Amino acid sequence: MDKTNVLIVDDRPENILALSNLIQSDDIQIFSAESAEAALDLLVRHDFALALLDVQMPIVTGFELARLIRGVKKFKHLPIIFVTAQPQDQSAVFEGYETGAVDLMFKPLDPHVVRSKVRVFVQLDQQSRLLKSQMDQLERLKQQADVANTAKSHFLANMSHEIRTPLTAVLGFVDVLSNDDLSKEERGNCLSAIHRNGDLLLRLIDDVLDLSKIEAQRLVLETQEFSLVDLLRDVNAALSLKAKAKGISLKMQQDDSLKGHYVSDPSRIKQVLLNIIGNAIKFTTKGNVEVIATSQPVESSGKDRTSEVVFTVIDTGVGLSTEQAKKLFQPFIQADASTRRQFGGTGLGLMISKKIAQALGGTVELISSQPGKGSTFEIRFKLLAKEASTHTNSPIQQGSPSKQQFEELQGKRILVVDDSSDNRALVQMFLRSSGLELDFASSAQEAFKLIEAKRPDLIYMDIQMPEMDGHEATQKLRREGFSGPIVALTAHVMKEEHEKCRESGCNSILTKPI
Numbered sequence: 001m002d003k004t005n006v007l008i009v010d011d012r013p014e015n016i017l018a019l020s021n022l023i024q025s026d027d028i029q030i031f032s033a034e035s036a037e038a039a040l041d042l043l044v045r046h047d048f049a050l051a052l053l054d055v056q057m058p059i060v061t062g063f064e065l066a067r068l069i070r071g072v073k074k075f076k077h078l079p080i081i082f083v084t085a086q087p088q089d090q091s092a093v094f095e096g097y098e099t100g101a102v103d104l105m106f107k108p109l110d111p112h113v114v115r116s117k118v119r120v121f122v123q124l125d126q127q128s129r130l131l132k133s134q135m136d137q138l139e140r141l142k143q144q145a146d147v148a149n150t151a152k153s154h155f156l157a158n159m160s161h162e163i164r165t166p167l168t169a170v171l172g173f174v175d176v177l178s179n180d181d182l183s184k185e186e187r188g189n190c191l192s193a194i195h196r197n198g199d200l201l202l203r204l205i206d207d208v209l210d211l212s213k214i215e216a217q218r219l220v221l222e223t224q225e226f227s228l229v230d231l232l233r234d235v236n237a238a239l240s241l242k243a244k245a246k247g248i249s250l251k252m253q254q255d256d257s258l259k260g261h262y263v264s265d266p267s268r269i270k271q272v273l274l275n276i277i278g279n280a281i282k283f284t285t286k287g288n289v290e291v292i293a294t295s296q297p298v299e300s301s302g303k304d305r306t307s308e309v310v311f312t313v314i315d316t317g318v319g320l321s322t323e324q325a326k327k328l329f330q331p332f333i334q335a336d337a338s339t340r341r342q343f344g345g346t347g348l349g350l351m352i353s354k355k356i357a358q359a360l361g362g363t364v365e366l367i368s369s370q371p372g373k374g375s376t377f378e379i380r381f382k383l384l385a386k387e388a389s390t391h392t393n394s395p396i397q398q399g400s401p402s403k404q405q406f407e408e409l410q411g412k413r414i415l416v417v418d419d420s421s422d423n424r425a426l427v428q429m430f431l432r433s434s435g436l437e438l439d440f441a442s443s444a445q446e447a448f449k450l451i452e453a454k455r456p457d458l459i460y461m462d463i464q465m466p467e468m469d470g471h472e473a474t475q476k477l478r479r480e481g482f483s484g485p486i487v488a489l490t491a492h493v494m495k496e497e498h499e500k501c502r503e504s505g506c507n508s509i510l511t512k513p514i
Contacts, residue, residue, distance in 0.1 A: 001129065003029040004122045005046055009039045009065065010054035010083070019052060019083070022111050023118045027126070036060035040068065043075055049125030050118065055084035055092070066099035079121050081105060162204055166197035202513065207348045213494075214355045220495045221359060225386060226266040228258045228309065232293060235273050243281050243289060248316075250281065254293040258309070263384040268356050273311060275353040276364065276377050280315035284374070287316030298382060311379040312367075320369040328366055329354050357381065410435040413454060417447040417473070418462035418489060426514075427460065444473035451482065460510075463490040463501065471504040478505040489514070 006028055010016045016032045024030065031046065033039035036059065039051075051069070055062035062082055069075045082096045085107040096104045103117060173190040176182070182190070213219045236252050243250035280289045292312040299306040320328065329351050354364040362381035369375035414436050416427050424440045431438060439454055441447035444465060451459070459477075463470035474486055488501040491512040498509050 001027075001126060003027055004050075004125045005029050005031060005048045006118065006122070007039065007042060007046075007048045007051040008032045009034075009036070009051065009057075009062070011035065011057045012054075015054065015083075019109075019114070022109070022114050025122070028118075028122060036065040036068065039065060043069065043072075043078075048078060050121040051078055051080045052118075053080055053082055055082050055086065055096075063095055063099050066096075066101065070100045081117065083107065083109070159204075159208075163201065166200040166204075169197040170194050170201075198513075207352060209494075210352050210356075211348055214352065218494075219356070219359055221265040221268060223263060223265055225261050225263050227260075228262055228293075228295075228383075229254070231266055231270055232258070232273075235270060235277065238274060239277055239281060242278070246281065246285065248281065248284050248286060249288040250277075251288060251290045252293070253291065255295070257295040257307075258293055261386045262307070262309070263386060264360060264381065268360060269381060272353045272356050272364065272379060275349045276311075276313050276379055279349060280313050280317060280375070280377070284315045284317035287374070289316075290314045295385070297385070305385050307383055307385040309381045309383055313377040313379070314374070315376075316374040319371040319373050319375055320366070321371050325366055325369055329364075353379075411437065412458070413437040413439065413456045414458050414460065415439045415441060415447060415450055415454070415456035416460045417441045417444065417465075417470070418460070419443060419465045420462070423462070423489070423512075430514075444468035444470075444476075447473065448476075451477070457484055459484065459486045460489050461486050461506065463488055463492065470506075471500065474501075474504045474506055 004027060006023065008016050008019050008030060009032070010019070011034050013034065016034070020030050020032065031042050031048070033042055036057070039053075042048075043051075053062040053065055057065075060068075062084070066080050066082075069078060069080065079102045080100060082101050082104045084092065084104065086092050088106050093104060105114060105117070173193050177187060177190050210219070232252060232254060236250065240250050277289065277291055290313075292314070293309070294312075295307045295309045297305045297307050350364070357364045357379060360381055362379065365378050365380075367376040367378050412435075414431070416424055416438065418424050418427070418440075419442050421442070424442070428438060428440070439450050439456065441450050444467065447459075447461075450456075459482075461470045461474055465473075468476075470488060470490070474488075477486065485507040486505060488504075488506040488509045489512065490497065490501065490509060492498070501509050
């Protein structure tokens with residue numbers, strides 16, 4: 001805390017020196033004046049906690065100076081103590097208090113009394129300043145809370161719109177499908193719309209979850225070796241149809257320096273690229289979106305080297321003004337309300353992409369933008385580049401199981417444990433042509449009876465169930481000797497939740513929606 005300012009006014013320098021020596025302290029800053037004029041000048045330029053005024057001064061006495069001080073609004077409540085060598089007569093005391101003094105001290109001064117009285121006002125000043133600082137801090141926090149609440153309200157209103165829009169399509173097309181007069185093509189269109197809008201809802205939920213992880217500083221990165229060439233091929237495949245549907249072209253250029261393998265979190269890098277390039281396509285109505293990928297070595301150590309990989313995304317879209325660009329990476333905010341109405345979205349994607357890139361040691365920046373002409377973004381990552389491995393992970397085969405795989409399942413028994421009748425029915429439909437023997441339980445207690453009676457080869461175990469959840473049920477089964485595979489069915493996506501499933505005894509995890 002800053003020192004407390006105390007003013008001493010006396011026409012005799014030796015008196016100022018003596019009084020200064022009496023009250024000096026590490027937390028006191030002493031100012032002195034030998035005339036009323038000099039005192040008023042100091043009062044204007046500084047804030048004081050206390051003024052010690054000599055009464056008997058030439059030209060302007062201490063009492064007269066006190067009246068001048070009290071006449072100025074800024075000094076109206078300044079504590080004043082008079083110091084005088086006059087005899088202690090009642091008239092002097094009355095005049096001192098009439099001018100606004102809080103006390104009078106008569107010479108010869110008692111050092112202990114002087115120090116005690118000055119110390120009281122120094123402590124009052126320190127407490128007052130501390131209280132003011134706390135009040136200012138509370139006011140700042142209140143303003144921040146008001147801003148946060150406003151942003152939250154806008155976000156919730158926007159989220160309501162973003163949820164209801166695809167939900168309207170899902171529920172509406174489900175109702176339409178109940179109409180027996182639909183043609184095969186119309187039914188196919190309805191199912192495509194339901195699937196497309198379901199994906200929109202899932203991406204919306206994923207964005208909100210990513211935001212919560214970022215704000216809680218719990219974003220988990222899963223590092224592994226991967227091919228950037230393959231990753232870019234996947235990104236191109238995912239977005240080229242989207243661009244084609246809008247009548248624009250997506251051009252991907254990459255130089256030979258990207259070949260080989262890199263070490264980082266490929267799923268998060270892909271997420272950033274899908275967000276930034278997807279946004280470029282979203283806000284481009286004609287022309288093209290071009291992606292240029294390059295890599296340059298930064299450091300080298302043996303066979304490994306650190307490379308800076310740069311993705312430049314150039315579009316011919318709506319572009320941004322200078323003011324809009326300033327808000328670009330703020331959560332819940334798009335360029336303006338008309339942008340949200342025209343293109344939709346929560347305004348979370350860019351902010352999430354920037355935070356993920358930073359977590360990976362990279363950046364996402366807007367390089368240039370002009371309204372009506374388009375924008376250029378630059379994404380940079382510093383990645384550990386490795387010599388291509390002789391062994392690579394086999395890609396996960398997507399699509400329907402082969403005939404041989406179906407034959408291998410014949411006669412196997414699976415128990416599905418889920419308190420949701422809809423989820424049980426969905427799993428039954430997924431597996432009805434598999435040749436499996438299926439049993440269903442709506443609770444852990446019901447599952448225990450079925451397991452004892454039918455001894456399933458595999459169990460699908462829902463985690464979030466009433467009475468006894470999937471964790472407890474799995475632990476009980478393992479304690480009682482069930483050694484078959486147990487697959488957790490969970491809506492939880494946090495890594496720690498998945499670890500908890502494995503610790504409970506689950507062999508694998510399926511994250512809803514399945």
